[in-house]
Amino acid sequence: MGRGLIWAAGVLVAAFLLAPILAILPLSFSAGSFLFYPLPGLSLRWYRDFFGSDFWLPALWNSLVIGGAAAGLATVLGVPAAFALWRLRGALRAVVLGVVLAPMVVPVIVVAVALLLAFGPVGLVATHAGMIVAHAALGVPFVVVTVLASLEGFDAVQLRAAAACGAGPVRAFLRVCLPQIAPGVAAGAVFAFATSLDEVVVALFIAGPAQRTLPRQMFAGLNDTISLTTAAAAAMLVVVSVVLLLVVGWLRRRAPG
Amino acid sequence: MRASPRLASALLTAPLLLFLMLSFVAPIGAFLWRAVSDTEVAPVLPRTIAALAAWDGTVAPDEAAFAALVEDLRAARERDRAGGAGGIARAASRLNADRPGFRGLLPMTARRVEAPFEGPARAAVLAISEEWGDAETWGAIRRAGGPLSSFHVLAALDLRQDAAGRVRAVPEDQRVFGTVLARSLWISLLVTGACLALGWPLAWLIATTRGWAGTLLLGAVLLPFWISLVVRTAAWMVLLQREGVVNAALGGLGIGPLPLMMNRFAVVLAMVHILLPFMVLPLVAAFRGLDPALPRAAASLGAPPWRVFRRVTLPLCLPGIAAGCILVFIQALGFYVTPALLGGPSDQMLAWFVGFYATRSVNWGLAAALSLLLLVAVGVCVALYGRLAGFRRPGAA
Known part of the structure; x- marks a missing residue:
């Protein structure tokens, strides 16, 4: 009896998690212009609206550019740091790790307001560069944590073997270590990209009209009357999220250990 | 002649540390400094x-x-x-x-x-x-x-x-902020409790089910975890608005329309939905780490199910449970978007007031002081979390 009850409860909770998302996806294909069921018919008019619009398409583009650049920056900075952290021990490691992981726990509203204040005098408010720097800082802990985890499965003796064969430390890292942890590095980059793609609070405070990302544009749409174009934008973000989830799952299976 | 590995490691972290200093630590430090510094009046008077x-x-x-x-x-x-x-x-x-x-x-x-x-x-x-x-x-x-x-x-x-x-x-x-702080803590507590109650059976199922059913259930947790917070909040707005899906369904039963949005109920419901994966994943890890022989041994020694749960299962899973609770609580405390979109004026949390004083009333000192309050609350939770679970990302999501 107990097991049946747990099954019922668990399945209900899983349905609670999925239902809201599944409920809005079909609405974006509605031929009508209202957000309820039954649908008057199916059409792609809201997607045409999205791709023909003067602000949705640039928002999608902004999201991809800012997310890609932020993920790239976070990866370039995060991978060497993770490699170093993997070898560090003791108090130094704790301090560095504390600083690196801080963006994960500091409430993002504090980051947003602090950056608004700090970026103003140096001219980074309402610029792509400002958004990229901010999103890279928020994404970097995910890169470091993911790469650190994949380094757990890497045997350090190989580096010594490479050194014995005459490879310098940089060459040993690039030719021996990096190929083996590549899935972890890629997963970290995807995490950083997803963090940027999801982020809206920093964008609310420091992005100008030319830096509006997709979630930021959706936020504006939600404060107004919700249009079905917003539902189409949401549906597209869901598809991107599913793709990212599958990519990370695929990378995880390729990871050593 | 080679540099010591320790020095080389320290140098490898330098670019990232410098970057975070400039883009994160220094801006937040300078902002929080405004909570205690007062420099506008002295030069004039x-x-x-x-x-x-x-x-x-x-x-x-x-x-x-x-x-x-x-x-x-x-x-x-x-x-x-x-x-x-x-x-x-x-x-x-x-x-x-x-x-x-x-x-x-x-x-x-x-x-x-x-x-x-x-x-x-x-x-x-x-x-x-x-x-x-x-x-x-x-x-x-x-x-x-x-x-x-x-x-x-x-x-x-x-x-x-x-x-x-x-x-x-x-x-x-x-008095304003005592209420706001109490409200933020209360909403976060409520959300954490609800996540624990809802997450427990699902996590137990995921941890104990083999094969495709378990994978499917885990997918049901991971998928929303990856979907944008704004999208999930938007989904709830579509469901709960006056002419929304839920009210349409209730109308079919002859009930309503009910005011489901712009209130505390909507805020808590959407926050539970958004934060539930952060509870389920650490719980799954805790349940998977539990040796199934131990509860069975307790049962075979004659303990009734409730006693097995209270004396064996619960204490063994407690670190994982605490980690999930603290993780959800920390994030709930800092919520901004969901209350702003789904809540009324009396459902806004600390984060909203930080934003309000920073931009609309341009009182940076008060915004910084409220941020300090928020950070102290989060800091206490992080310290607790570090104690209980170590600084690892739970659930390996």
């Missing part, structure tokens, strides 16, 4: 502040302070005209945050004392406004004298200092 140093704060100060005020305001008018710096306006805005009315009082007094007058400064200034006869007017100037002050931090705690320097609770009808 230096002589007045010096004259008030030895004042006892019981009645309006003597002639010396009035004369210093007149001298300061004349010099400040001169500077504002020469450089267009707006020093008086900034000082007035800061003083207004302490004592409403100052925004008009200070520029007006500055204008009126500019022309030379006969006799004592005290009489001339009092003739401009009776306000200058009130000790609290002068107390506000002294409190803003800087360079450090406790004014904003006290304000964030619904406290203030009177002219004589005693710390008092503000009058009942002006």
Whole structure:
């Protein structure tokens, strides 16, 4: 009896998690212009609206550019740091790790307001560069944590073997270590990209009209009357999220250990 | 000759640390510094502040302070005209945050004392406004004298200092932030409790089910985990609005339409939905780490199911449960978007007020003090989490 009850409860909770998302996806294909069921018919008019619009398409583009650049920056900075952290021990490691992981726990509203204040005098408010720097800082802990985890499965003796064969430390890292942890590095980059793609609070405070990302544009749409174009934008973000989830799952299976 | 590995490692972390220093640590530090620094009034009224140093704060100060005020305001008018710096306006805005009315009082007094007058400064200034006869007017100037002050931090705690320097609770009808803090903690607690209650059975199923069913259930947790917070909030708006899906369904049953949005219910419901994966994943890890032989051994020794749960299963899973709870609680405390979109005015949490004071009322000191409050609360939770679970990302999601 107990097991049946747990099954019922668990399945209900899983349905609670999925239902809201599944409920809005079909609405974006509605031929009508209202957000309820039954649908008057199916059409792609809201997607045409999205791709023909003067602000949705640039928002999608902004999201991809800012997310890609932020993920790239976070990866370039995060991978060497993770490699170093993997070898560090003791108090130094704790301090560095504390600083690196801080963006994960500091409430993002504090980051947003602090950056608004700090970026103003140096001219980074309402610029792509400002958004990229901010999103890279928020994404970097995910890169470091993911790469650190994949380094757990890497045997350090190989580096010594490479050194014995005459490879310098940089060459040993690039030719021996990096190929083996590549899935972890890629997963970290995807995490950083997803963090940027999801982020809206920093964008609310420091992005100008030319830096509006997709979630930021959706936020504006939600404060107004919700249009079905917003539902189409949401549906597209869901598809991107599913793709990212599958990519990370695929990378995880390729990871050593 | 090779560098020591320790030094090389330290150097490899340097670019990232430098980047985070510039883009994260320094901006937040500079922002939080505003909670305790007070620099707007001192450059405008230096002589007045010096004259008030030895004042006892019981009645309006003597002639010396009035004369210093007149001298300061004349010099400040001169500077504002020469450089267009707006020093008086900034000082007035800061003083207004302490004592409403100052925004008009200070520029007006500055204008009126500019022309030379006969006799004592005290009489001339009092003739401009009776306000200058009130000790609290002068107390506000002294409190803003800087360079450090406790004014904003006290304000964030619904406290203030009177002219004589005693710390008092503000009058009942002006208290704001105690309620906001209590509300933020309460909503976060409610969300954490609901996540634990809902997450438990699902996590148990995922941890104990093999094959495709378990994978499917795990997918049901991971998929929303990856979907944008704004999208999930939007989904709830579509479901809960007045002409929304839920009300349409209820209408079919002859109920409603009910006001499901812009209230506490909607905020908590959506927050539970958004944060539930952060509870389920650590719980799954905890349940998977549990040796199934132990509860079975307890049962075979004659313990009834409830006792097995309370004495064996629960204590063994407690670190994972605590980790999930703290993780959800920390994130709930800082929520901004979901209450802003789904809640009414009385459902906004600390984060909303931080944003409000930073941008709409441009009171950086108060925004910083509220941030400090939020960070202290989060810091306590992080310390607890570090104790209980170590600093690992749970669930390997």
